[in-house]
Amino acid sequence: MKSNQLEASKSNIAAGDVSTYDSQPGAANYRRAMNILTVALLIGALGAAVRTQDVQAAIVAVILCILFAFFYTMAVTRIRDRLMLKIMWLAGLTAVWVIMLPIIPVSVYCVFPLFFLYLRVLPDYRGMIAVVGATCVAILNFRAHLTYGAVMGPTASALVVIGIHLAFQALWKGAREREELIDELIETRSQLAATERAAGIVAERQRIAHEIHDTLAQGLSSIQMLLRVGEQEIEQSALAEAEKTKVLKYMELARNTAADNLSEARAMIAALQPAALSKTSLEGALHRVAESFVGVDWSIQVDGDERQLPMKTEAALLRIGQGAMGNVAKHANATRCAVTLTYSADEIRLDVVDDGDGFVPQDVADRPAGLGHIGINAMRQRAAELGGTLEVESQPGEGTAVTVALPVESTE
Template sequence: MVTGRDNAAVNRSGKAPSWVHQNHASAGWGTWPDRIEVAAPYVLLTLATVFASLDGEPASTYWLAALAAAWVALTDTLGRARWPGGRLLPLVSFGGILVIASVLMTHDILFLVFMIIGFFHALRLEPRWLRLAGLVITAFLLHGLANGGLPKALTTMPHVFLTVVLVQSLTIWGGSVMADKIADQNNARKQALAELNAAMAENAGLHRQLLVQAREAGVLDERQRLSREIHDTLAQGFAGIITQLQAADQADPAVWRRHVDAALALARENLTEARRSVHALAPEALDAAQLPDALRGVARRWSDRTGVPIEFTTTGNSRPVHPEIEATLLRITQEALSNVAKHAGAGRVGLTLSYMEEQVTLDVRDDGSGFDTSMLPPDGGMGGGFGIAGMRHRAQRLAGTLTVEAEPGGGTAVSVNLPAIPVGSAL
């Protein structure tokens, strides 16, 4: 027998919703609920007819039973298969079953077994108010005819009769509404699950895309790092070597050796820095010295090569900071001094390293020719090279800032400000 819950959960198409079949399928029933629902009217009608035949019913009773079977076959069994989505056919089938079952009950009370089918067919009616009306009519006829007819039922304790009709109808109707709600919730959960699966698939695709983009960004970042390292080390070193060799070519024999030795020292230093850049290592100057000492050495070597005096000053409480911070300050110092040697024509240079509570600042000042800062390209570069743009990019990578102040004939000041991140902290 089909459970009341499954019959109550029929949808507007007149067929049990998919969750009913899936629940039965998961329990091993397969399509048995549908088959039992189709077979139930014939089984109950046959049982009622057999029991009634024991009382010696007239032939008209059997003809009515045959008519009932034909009506169910045409309007329900075949009708549901041929027009599964209609609303009118279930109502017609329901009305015919009530009429035939009522007539059969007047012949023999045992046919109330067949009248019970009216409850199941009423649950297929839509909208819900019509479903409730069908249940009330079925209960009214079933209990009225079973108690000696409708007139007797309405005159003998009518309040009990009506209470039974209403309670039974409302109980079945309420169960059907609850079943519909549960079915809607199950369908909503299935839809949400399908949307979740689709979102997860989309997220997986986005994740793969992000991995590709991160890989490409990593490649680009590494290229930019190598470009900056080549510019700050190899390019500057080669420029210094060429300058020393040119000076040696034009120098007297007494100073020729000094320029050649300076060129050889630059070449060795350049080779070492090139190898360290390829392996993403910190500058060699920071290996065996703290940042102030490393900057002092850079300033001294630069002054020896260029002949321009440089004054290095440290302010604040000197302390180790993150290696990336120190390496960035060293590279910016090298680039700024290289720009002074190339463009400024300065007579003196000042280099100041300042330690503050949360920041570390580097200032490079010269008394050279200066320039008009409004002539800088939008990216901050000079002459299409890396220059100021490269220094600014290095600072911004570490949440720092770089400013350039200059005026024609008034010298140039480059100032970089970086967070004083302690050693061992994550960037």
């Protein structure tokens, strides 16, 4: 989106969008300098007109200078009118200047503000053509006394103005790109912070669920087992039947209380799991993820004997699968994607293979972090935290394969 905005900005300038052109850094100072130069040139032209001995010619010269000032003012102040109106003001200003040339020879230097306005209103090849045309008119003005200086003067002036114009455009382009980059960095930093917060919350929830499972739930299960064993021992003991009944009653109450607390502990563990896993298996969770992404033909398959994995392993596989499938849906331009879960004795592997555009993995790895491509690194880091690996195979035009393998130490 940012690159589209940058291209739109450049297109607007090329199409003569003066509001975009004038909003660039330094443009105001550039306009101010050209206005001051124009005033100075008109004062010089008026001075030359006043010094002439022909009163009638002097009056005509003064009128032409006033008309030039009028058209220039209108061209500058009405610069945000429609393109045809702006061209009309420029045409009128150019016509006044052409008429001034034989009457006030020094007015040839007024070509400078014309160059400026041509390139400001039409900052593309059309402005360049107008500058070339005005340069030719200025040179032809000296046709009676054509010299090397008469040719080089207007030509060098045109080249200088065009060079300044191109230099400003290059500077403005760099400024726009830096602004876009800063905006992207700020946006990416915000996204990264939100992702880290969400990941931290998920990790903490999983840690708490794991602790509850390994301590509280296991302890309550052990209490139940010990109480049942104790009940059997009491029933086989030589105690009187009344004493057995009384003791067994309390032990049954303790066992039922432990069972109720164990159910609550398991409910807490389920609530702390990722939402998809709390309602279905890992395969089912991947199906639910696929349903949330449209435009791709998803295939979810399971190889090997499916079994319950440690909660943290299932959660990590789901998050990694979610990220890889999200990349396929958003960036790959793929039509089909195969997601395969492979169960083995000591390892669980997830493969996500698409038929999309592909890319060069090393190019992504070489980019600085935080520019909108942190997904693969985040997935690789999540796999590494569990002692696993993540591999990416891709070539432009040949699709992408993401493979994550996690060791399985035990099952729940």
